[in-house]
Amino acid sequence: MRPFGQRPQRVSRGGREMTLLFLFLSYALALSAALARAGHRAQSAASGEAPRRRPARVLIVGATGGTGRQLVAQALERGYAVTALVRDPSRLKAEHPQLTVVQGDVLDAATVEAAMRGQEAVLSALGHKRFIYPTRILSEGTRNILRAMATHGVPRLVCETSLGIGDSAGRMGLYFTFFLLPMILPFYFSDKARQERIIAESNVEWVIVRPGVLTNGEKRGRSRHGRHVGSFLWTVRISRADVADFMLNQIESDSYLRTAPGVCW
Numbered sequence: 001m002r003p004f005g006q007r008p009q010r011v012s013r014g015g016r017e018m019t020l021l022f023l024f025l026s027y028a029l030a031l032s033a034a035l036a037r038a039g040h041r042a043q044s045a046a047s048g049e050a051p052r053r054r055p056a057r058v059l060i061v062g063a064t065g066g067t068g069r070q071l072v073a074q075a076l077e078r079g080y081a082v083t084a085l086v087r088d089p090s091r092l093k094a095e096h097p098q099l100t101v102v103q104g105d106v107l108d109a110a111t112v113e114a115a116m117r118g119q120e121a122v123l124s125a126l127g128h129k130r131f132i133y134p135t136r137i138l139s140e141g142t143r144n145i146l147r148a149m150a151t152h153g154v155p156r157l158v159c160e161t162s163l164g165i166g167d168s169a170g171r172m173g174l175y176f177t178f179f180l181l182p183m184i185l186p187f188y189f190s191d192k193a194r195q196e197r198i199i200a201e202s203n204v205e206w207v208i209v210r211p212g213v214l215t216n217g218e219k220r221g222r223s224r225h226g227r228h229v230g231s232f233l234w235t236v237r238i239s240r241a242d243v244a245d246f247m248l249n250q251i252e253s254d255s256y257l258r259t260a261p262g263v264c265w
């Protein structure tokens, strides 16, 4: 026991830093564990059903973004009639006889419904940069999309989320798991996990596409995809062009129906 009047020994600086590091690592691990629980987790293997009839008309949400622009360009190249739901049409910078632009916000259920009329599939590359405070843009926007799909009988949704959620937790590499995610993206990824859960609980034919870190590189036309892609150590990447290619394949095939494949180079 410390004699009366003696000052307690000061915790050394190194000891305090180790404690802080330990607390931070515990927080990062707890966050990944929470995202693993909150996002979609596979219940069964991919369906492997026969290829489906290719839809002709598709709605693209997030069409002015990096992946969205690739989706628009590649969908038009593949011969689809494309409707782009955009907040600001001047940002789309694309013109084509098969392209219809509908101005609207995904958080406004009425505009989402107007854009949904007559569609056969929806591709969503919704995203935003409001990382630092809690938002529900992805989850509430996706809820509006699903409601409008139910109203208009649109069967299929292909939605881009990210590696690092549900049963892909940790698969974006150490830098992401122990720095970016806990320091910058905890609110954004919580909303992404909610978004995945809402999709997985819906009755539509859905495919959640989880890319690695996105680049603006060229389309290589080949990628690794499936439940076990990604790395627990290294940052894995893929171009937005290849993600768009993979997403478009998912409206033409049932091989990943009601599953959440990761995709990276």
Ligand SMILES: NC(=O)c1ccc[n+]([C@@H]2O[C@H](COP(=O)([O-])OP(=O)(O)OC[C@H]3O[C@@H](n4cnc5c(N)ncnc54)[C@H](OP(=O)(O)O)[C@@H]3O)[C@@H](O)[C@H]2O)c1
Binding pocket: 061, 062, 063, 064, 065, 066, 067, 068, 085, 086, 087, 088, 091, 104, 105, 106, 107, 125, 126, 127, 128, 129, 137, 141, 160, 161, 162, 163, 211, 212, 213, 214, 215, 240
């Ligand atoms: N960056 C990465 O390394 C990475 C890695 C894995 C996954 N992801 C995810 O992949 C997705 C696509 O990323 P990206 O960088 O290609 O996209 P992005 O450039 O961030 O574009 C996001 C799109 O969503 C639209 N949007 C945002 N809020 C909207 C709203 N309320 N109503 C309608 N549209 C709205 C934006 O429209 P405006 O043009 O009007 O803003 C834009 O078209 C995101 O969910 C992202 O988190 C990113």
